[in-house]
Each structure stands twice: as C-alpha cells, then as structure tokens.
Amino acid sequence: MCHPIPNLGLPALDPLELGPAETAVNNQYLVDFTGSIEDFQLKGLSDFVVDTLKINAVPGFRSTIKVTFPYTYLKSLYTAKGSLAYIVNLAGDGNAEVLVKAFSLEISWKLKLSSSLSITDLQIDILLGDLKVNFENLMEEERIDLFLHDLINEMGVELLGDVWNYEQAKVVAKVEALINSKLSGILQGIIGGGGSGKPPIFEGVEPDCKLPAP
Incomplete structure (x- = not known):
C-alpha cells in the first residue's frame, strides 16, 4: 500500500496524500461554508490486522472479511469559513489533526x-x-470551540456509532449496487483482463516498501 496501483488509478495509500483542494456548500438557511485542505496526509493504512478471512466461492454461502487498523493518523493544513444556520460562525485556519485507534x-x-x-x-x-x-x-468563539472539541473527544465514538446505525442500510445498499456494477471488470483485471488485452490489476506494483525490523 506504500506504492500506487496504476491499473486501478489508485495513488500510494500509506501515506495517503491529497490536496490542495477546495470545497463550498451553501444551502441558504442551514450551512454556508467554504473550506480547503493542503498538505493532507493520512498514515497507518498499511498497518492493518486481518482478524477474519473466510472466502466461500459457493453461491449462497457467506464470506467474511474483518480488518482492524490499530492506529491511523491524519494531519493537514485547512481552512473552514462560514456559518451554521447563521448562528455559529466558523473561523478555521491552521493545522488539523485526527487520531483514530482500533478502527x-x-x-x-x-x-x-x-x-x-x-x-x-x-x-x-x-x-x-x-x-x-x-x-x-x-469556531469563531473560543468557548464554543472548546466545547465542540471536548464533545467530540469525549463522545465522538458514540456519536459516530449513532450516525452509522441511522445511515447503515442506505450505505450498504449503495455499496452493494456499486460492487455488482464493477465486479465483472474487477475479476477480469485480477486474472489478467479476461482476454480483453488489459494487464492484471497488480502488474507493476512493487512489493512492500517497509524495511524489515532490525
């Protein structure tokens, strides 16, 4: 994952580097927002543990994959300007850091x-x-900024869990439809193009770039 996979159009994933990029949202009465990122890096995607790997090629029988990322870390320069419902003002400008454990x-x-x-x-x-x-x-107001950070750092896991439970069915349905629309092409790429003349997906990808422990 330290190297790109050109046949899938994927960049190197550890670290995953993005930007500079900008975005904007304005739905009038709820969110008025402009933001940007620069020097975005996400580290730890290659340090994963495969907890479960059960692949069943027989139709009707369940396959299961479970992967754990012990430690992932995101850092970036960012800006976030605008307001939420014209009540709370955003004034973001500086460093952004996110630490996730045991995902x-x-x-x-x-x-x-x-x-x-x-x-x-x-x-x-x-x-x-x-x-x-x-x-x-x-946030523009320091007390709101401190409150929001404390809320996320104390209850972020529970809040994200609630959001996932609410949106899970919709997300799963969209992912299943996307996989089925791409599955044939992915299988052909893995085995060498299936006679289409395309190279295998992982052709030209270098082995693990991490040095062995001394």
Missing part, C-alpha cells in the same frame, strides 16, 4: 449466480475504539 471494518456477503456473478445480502459493520480531533481555531 475495525467487517464485511460479509453471499455470492449469487444468475445471468452473471454478483453478491447479495451484503453486511457492513464498523467499530471504533477511540477518536481524538484537534482543529486549530475552528
């Missing part, structure tokens, strides 16, 4: 064979051990 992702599915190979009954479960954030000068 686990479990995905399970069943194969379905009809006119083409697809997956069905997709299930996605997410667990988060700890979350800490620090966005310099995020």
Whole structure:
C-alpha cells in the first residue's frame, strides 16, 4: 500500500496524500461554508490486522472479511469559513489533526449466480475504539470551540456509532449496487483482463516498501 496501483488509478495509500483542494456548500438557511485542505496526509493504512478471512466461492454461502487498523493518523493544513444556520460562525485556519485507534471494518456477503456473478445480502459493520480531533481555531468563539472539541473527544465514538446505525442500510445498499456494477471488470483485471488485452490489476506494483525490523 506504500506504492500506487496504476491499473486501478489508485495513488500510494500509506501515506495517503491529497490536496490542495477546495470545497463550498451553501444551502441558504442551514450551512454556508467554504473550506480547503493542503498538505493532507493520512498514515497507518498499511498497518492493518486481518482478524477474519473466510472466502466461500459457493453461491449462497457467506464470506467474511474483518480488518482492524490499530492506529491511523491524519494531519493537514485547512481552512473552514462560514456559518451554521447563521448562528455559529466558523473561523478555521491552521493545522488539523485526527487520531483514530482500533478502527475495525467487517464485511460479509453471499455470492449469487444468475445471468452473471454478483453478491447479495451484503453486511457492513464498523467499530471504533477511540477518536481524538484537534482543529486549530475552528469556531469563531473560543468557548464554543472548546466545547465542540471536548464533545467530540469525549463522545465522538458514540456519536459516530449513532450516525452509522441511522445511515447503515442506505450505505450498504449503495455499496452493494456499486460492487455488482464493477465486479465483472474487477475479476477480469485480477486474472489478467479476461482476454480483453488489459494487464492484471497488480502488474507493476512493487512489493512492500517497509524495511524489515532490525
């Protein structure tokens, strides 16, 4: 994951580097926001542990993959200007840091064979051990800024869990549809293009770039 995968159009994923980039949201009465990132880096994606790996190629039988990322760290320069409902003003400008511990992702599915190979009954479960954030000068008022950081750092795991439980069904349905729309092409790429003349997905990707421990 330290090297890009050009046949998938993927950059190196550890560290994952993005930016500079800008975004803007304005839905009049709720959020009026402009923001940017620069020197964005996300580290720790290659230091994962495979807790469960059960692949079943028989249609109707469940396959399960569970992966845990013990420690991931994000840092970036950022700006965030605007307001929330024209009541709370954003004044973000500086360093942004996010630390995530013990992030686990479990995905399970069943194969379905009809006119083409697809997956069905997709299930996605997410667990988060700890979350800490620090966005310099995020809110215009210091007391609100401190309160928001304290709230996220104390209750962020529970809040994200509630959001995931609320949106889980919608997200899973969209992910399953996306996988099924791409599955045939992915399988052809893995085995060498399936006669299409395209190279295998991982052709040209260098081995692990991390040096062995002394």
